[in-house]
Amino acid sequence: MARITIEDCLKKVENRFILVNMVSKRVRQIREGSDYLVSSPKNEDIVVSLREIAAGKVVSQKTDLQEE
Numbered sequence: 001m002a003r004i005t006i007e008d009c010l011k012k013v014e015n016r017f018i019l020v021n022m023v024s025k026r027v028r029q030i031r032e033g034s035d036y037l038v039s040s041p042k043n044e045d046i047v048v049s050l051r052e053i054a055a056g057k058v059v060s061q062k063t064d065l066q067e068e
Contacts (some may be wrong), residue, residue, distance in 0.1 A: 004047060004051050004054055005048075006019070006051045008050075008054040009050055009053045010043045011054075012054060012056055012059070013041055013053065013060060014034055014060070019062050020033060021051070022049075022053060022058060022060055023049045023050060023053065024051060026049040026053070027045045027046055027049050028046045030048065030049065031045060036048055036052070037052045037055075037057035037058065038051050038052050038057060039057050
C-alpha cells in the first residue's frame with residue numbers, strides 16, 4: 001500500500017491542528033477496542049488513523065469554537 005502523507009489528510013481536513021486532534025482521538029478509540037475502518041495490516045494505530053482520515057471514513061464535526 002502507498003505511503004500515507006499529511007497532505008493526503010489535509011485534503012479532507014481544514015488545517016493541521018484539527019487533523020492532530022482527530023488523529024489523537026481516533027488512536028485513543030482504536031486502543032480502547034474500536035474496529036479499524038480501513039484494512040491496514042501491520043501498521044501502527046496512528047498510521048491506521050491517518051489512512052482512515054485520508055479515506056474519508058473519519059470526519060471532523062464543527063464545534064462552536066471552530067466556527068469563530
